Amino acid sequence: MSEAGSQPPDYILQRWQAARAELKKLKGDALLVTYFPDVSWLTGFEGDDSWALLTPDQVWLISDFRYAEQIARECPWVHAVMRKKRLSEELIKICKKCKIRTLAVQEESVSLRQQAAIKEFTVPAGIRLKAVLEILVKLRNIKDSHEIALIEQAVTIAEHSFEALKAHLKAGQTENEIAGLLVYEMRRRGASNASFDPIVAAAANGSLPHYRPGAVKMQNNSALLVDWGALYNGYRSDLTRMIFMGDPPRKIREIYQVVLEAQQAAIAAIKPDVAGKKIDKIAHDIITKAGYGKCFGHSLGHGVGRDIHEQVSLSQRGDVILKPGMIVTVEPGIYLPGVGGVRIEDDILVTQSGCRVLSSLPKTLNSAWL
Numbered sequence: 001m002s003e004a005g006s007q008p009p010d011y012i013l014q015r016w017q018a019a020r021a022e023l024k025k026l027k028g029d030a031l032l033v034t035y036f037p038d039v040s041w042l043t044g045f046e047g048d049d050s051w052a053l054l055t056p057d058q059v060w061l062i063s064d065f066r067y068a069e070q071i072a073r074e075c076p077w078v079h080a081v082m083r084k085k086r087l088s089e090e091l092i093k094i095c096k097k098c099k100i101r102t103l104a105v106q107e108e109s110v111s112l113r114q115q116a117a118i119k120e121f122t123v124p125a126g127i128r129l130k131a132v133l134e135i136l137v138k139l140r141n142i143k144d145s146h147e148i149a150l151i152e153q154a155v156t157i158a159e160h161s162f163e164a165l166k167a168h169l170k171a172g173q174t175e176n177e178i179a180g181l182l183v184y185e186m187r188r189r190g191a192s193n194a195s196f197d198p199i200v201a202a203a204a205n206g207s208l209p210h211y212r213p214g215a216v217k218m219q220n221n222s223a224l225l226v227d228w229g230a231l232y233n234g235y236r237s238d239l240t241r242m243i244f245m246g247d248p249p250r251k252i253r254e255i256y257q258v259v260l261e262a263q264q265a266a267i268a269a270i271k272p273d274v275a276g277k278k279i280d281k282i283a284h285d286i287i288t289k290a291g292y293g294k295c296f297g298h299s300l301g302h303g304v305g306r307d308i309h310e311q312v313s314l315s316q317r318g319d320v321i322l323k324p325g326m327i328v329t330v331e332p333g334i335y336l337p338g339v340g341g342v343r344i345e346d347d348i349l350v351t352q353s354g355c356r357v358l359s360s361l362p363k364t365l366n367s368a369w370l
Contacts, residue, residue, distance in 0.1 A: 008077035011146040012044055015139070019054055022135050028104035030055045031135065032091065032118075035109035037234075037306035038136040044075040046234050051087050052078075055098050062090045088114070092121035100127055107131040134311065141312050142325035143305060147235060148349060151305065151327060154191070154237035155347055155358045157230040161185035162241065162361065169370060171220050171245060175200040175213030178224070186230045195229030195236035196308050206252075206341035209298060209333060221246035223340050223368075229308065238304050238329050239359055240345035242368045252342060255292060255334040256365055259342045262286040262332040263363075266300060266314075270328075270348055270355040276313055276320035283332040284316075292334045301329040304347060326350045327358070 008016075019042065023031050033039050033052040042052050043061050047070050050063035061078040063071060071080050083090040095103060103122060110118070115129075122129060143151070164185045169178065179200040186194060200213040206225040218224055223244055229237040242256065262283040269282050280300040287296045299317070303310030304327055312326050322328075328350070333343030346359040361367075 006076045008044070008075070009146075011144050012042075012075075012077065014144065015042060016054070016059060018139050019136060020056060022139070023054065023056070023104060026104055026130065026132055026135075027102065028130055028132070029100045029102045030095070030098065031104045031132070032106065032110075033136065034106055034114065035136075038106070038109075038140070040234050041136065041140055041306060043078050045071055045078070046074060047071070051091065053091065053094055055100070058098065060094050062087055062094070086117060088117040088121055091118065092125060092127075095122065095127055096125060102128045102130055104130045104132045104135075106135070107133045108137070137311050140305060141303060141310065142323060143327055143349075144325070147305060148325075148327070150233050150235040151237060151347065152358055154195070154230045154232040154235050155239070157186055157189045157191050157232055158195075158228060158237045158239055159359060159361050160189055161191075161230065162226070162228065162239070165226075166243065166370060169218065169224075169243065169245070171218055173218050174215050175202050175205070175218070176215060178218065178226075179213045182226070182228055186228075189230075191230035191232050193231045195231050195238055199225065199227035199240075201225040201341070204338055204340050207335040207337045207339065209335060209341070209343070218245060221248065223248040223252045223342075225341060225343060227343065227345065229304075234306055236304055236306070236308050237347055237359075238308060238331075238345065239347065239361065240331055240333075240343045241361060241363065242342055242344070244369045249339060251336060251339050253365065255295075255336070256342045256344075256368065258287060258290040258292060259332050259334055259344050260363060260365070263330055263344050263346070266330050266332065267346070267348060267355065267357060270322065270330075270350060272322055272324050272350060272352065274322050276318050276322060276328075277316050279322075279330075280314045280316055283330075287332060287334060295334045295336060296332060297335075298333070301331055301345075301348075303328055322350045324350050324352050 299315030301314035303312030331345035335341035
């Protein structure tokens with residue numbers, strides 16, 4: 001067990017303050033954080049397989065020997081515990097030390113097995129467990145300036161990598177090869193990995209929104225749909241662009257213009273205090289009016305940050321009201337089985353007076369050609 005060794009940066013202190021304010025509302029003595037993106041957000045630790053415990057005056061990080069040096073480098077401001085037994089056993093030691101009587105646990109991320117393991121030690125000690133839902137997730141919806149800068153860098157890496165990829169594309173390359181080259185270019189530019197497995201869909205495969213690349217080769221006079229992002233210092237970007245080699249099918253060029261119009265209209269409407277479902281409706285209405293409503297079956301966008309899909313949504317099923325600091329994707333698409341599909345996606349920051357598009361890759365019809 002090690003004592004905290006330095007003062008955290010202001011953005012970490014602000015997160016602790018916000019989380020403690022929520023904990024106080026819940027009348028809990030401590031909050032157990034088991035969902036790792038939340039652990040990272042709260043502590044600054046970018047490892048894995050660790051829990052955090054937030055009390056009114058301390059932040060504990062329960063990990064193990066593999067991460068001891070990394071924790072000392074990345075977050076010397078936490079009280080670090082390198083466990084030799086189960087996480088739950090180390091947890092109860094800290095709870096006893098801090099005289100915790102009511103322990104709030106993350107309902108959305110504690111598995112039944114973990115819950116049983118925690119109860120094995122907390123119940124005999126007279127510690128009451130209190131299930132709480134999405135406390136830190138809701139705080140993470142609003143990005144601070146530190147997070148925005150990291151996401152902007154993730155966007156920049158993704159964009160530069162895509163431009164480098166386009167310079168090396170040629171007919172005969174497989175979807176798998178192209179996806180691998182894209183990941184290589186991102187890691188070469190400082191990404192720790194891709195945000196997710198890239199979607200690289202050649203020709204008719206573009207009609208599958210979450211297609212996984214395979215052995216299909218890119219051909220002349222066809223379209224390629226590329227959905228990708230970079231993971232940088234724990235934060236993710238998410239973009240989609242089309243690439244045309246030669247003269248793609250006329251229908252693809254036709255729906256491209258419809259998708260682009262829908263995306264631009266939706267982005268123009270993003271501002272604080274607007275419902276996410278209203279933005280979604282703007283794009284769907286344009287695509288429906290053009291006769292392709294049944295070919296756009298997913299929501300318009302989602303939040304992005306430490307997770308590739310965060311709670312904020314631009315969807316008819318959601319009840320999100322946009323606030324400054326939220327970052328969302330805007331990604332309308334039209335999918336035609338047997339022909340292909342078109343999707344255009346950018347990452348958008350909600351500002352005090354409107355919004356700012358974080359990505360800058362061109363997206364006119366002409367820009368899609370190699």
